Amino acid sequence: MTQTLALTLGAGWASGINLYATILLLGLLGATGTVDLPPGLDLLMDPLVLLAAGFMYLVEFVTDKVPGVDTAWDSLHTFVRIPAGAMLAAGAAGDLGTGAHLAAAIMGGGLAATSHFAKAGSRVLINTSPEPFTNWAASFGEDVGVVGGLLLAVSHPLVFLILLAVFLVLLIWLAPKIWRGIGRLFRFLGRAFGGRGGRDPGTSDVGGGPPSG
Numbered sequence: 001m002t003q004t005l006a007l008t009l010g011a012g013w014a015s016g017i018n019l020y021a022t023i024l025l026l027g028l029l030g031a032t033g034t035v036d037l038p039p040g041l042d043l044l045m046d047p048l049v050l051l052a053a054g055f056m057y058l059v060e061f062v063t064d065k066v067p068g069v070d071t072a073w074d075s076l077h078t079f080v081r082i083p084a085g086a087m088l089a090a091g092a093a094g095d096l097g098t099g100a101h102l103a104a105a106i107m108g109g110g111l112a113a114t115s116h117f118a119k120a121g122s123r124v125l126i127n128t129s130p131e132p133f134t135n136w137a138a139s140f141g142e143d144v145g146v147v148g149g150l151l152l153a154v155s156h157p158l159v160f161l162i163l164l165a166v167f168l169v170l171l172i173w174l175a176p177k178i179w180r181g182i183g184r185l186f187r188f189l190g191r192a193f194g195g196r197g198g199r200d201p202g203t204s205d206v207g208g209g210p211p212s213g
Contacts, residue, residue, distance in 0.1 A: 004038070006157030008092040009164060011041075012108025014146045015085030016115030018064075019077070020057035021146050022088065024050060035154045040091030040101075064139045067127045074120035085112025118171055121178040 014022040027044035030037035043049060063073045089108020090101045119142060126134050153160040 002161070003154070003157045004092065004094055004096070006153040006160045007038070008089045008104045008108060009111055010150055010153030010160060011088040011092050012085040012111035013115050013164060013167075014150050015088055015108070016081050016112035016117075017119050017142050018057070018060065018146045019081045019084050020053050020060055021143060022150065023053040024057055025147060025150050026088075027053065029150075029154065038092055038094035040094060041088070043091075061139075061143070064142075065132070065136050067129075067132055067135050070123055070135065070139070071120065071127060074116070074123060078116065078120070081116045082109055082112045085109055085116075114168070114171065118175070118178070121175075125178065 011022060011026065023044055026035075026037065026041060027046075027050045029035040030041065031045040031050065037044065044053075060073065064070045086105040086109030089111075090105040092108075093100045093104035123135075123138065126138055129135070149160065149163075152163070
């Protein structure tokens with residue numbers, strides 16, 4: 001039961017960060033016999049699924065390391081990672097019944113949304129740096145985290161669940177800071193590119209002439 005829970009939550013969490021790496025890794029683990037995947041995830045071992053996931057992972061590997069492009073990619077994948085995370089989590093629930101599948105989908109989708117918005121929000125702030133190295137470091141760190149987290153979920157599920165709880169606690173602490181940082185960034189962009197650009201602060205809006213007095 002602990003392993004099923006870890007795989008269910010791990011699939012949802014990892015999907016929100018890098019969906020294609022999640023599908024590729026789980027499929028390879030199942031195809032090589034390293035892990036006995038639940039029946040609901042057998043489809044991931046199909047060669048066509050592995051090829052598609054591998055190709056899309058290579059595309060994401062490149063786009064995820066280009067400042068600005070990664071944010072556009074994350075925005076589009078809001079509509080992909082979250083439902084896919086829910087589906088993978090439901091498949092990881094195995095033969096526990098319809099109620100368990102629905103509960104797994106709810107938790108997996110919620111975790112996918114949480115990790116996705118944490119990644120996307122932090123990337124918006126990282127992209128304010130003029131150099132690309134922090135962006136590359138974040139991208140490589142996310143890839144390593146997804147692979148390491150999933151391997152931990154299937155080999156040491158209890159350790160993974162503890163670390164996942166720590167991640168959620170840290171995210172609760174960081175989320176307001178990320179949100180405030182994004183708000184400041186958009187306010188700055190609004191002032192820079194808004195309608196005030198060319199107006200002389202000494203002119204009046206009424207009558208078109210300079211202020212009297």
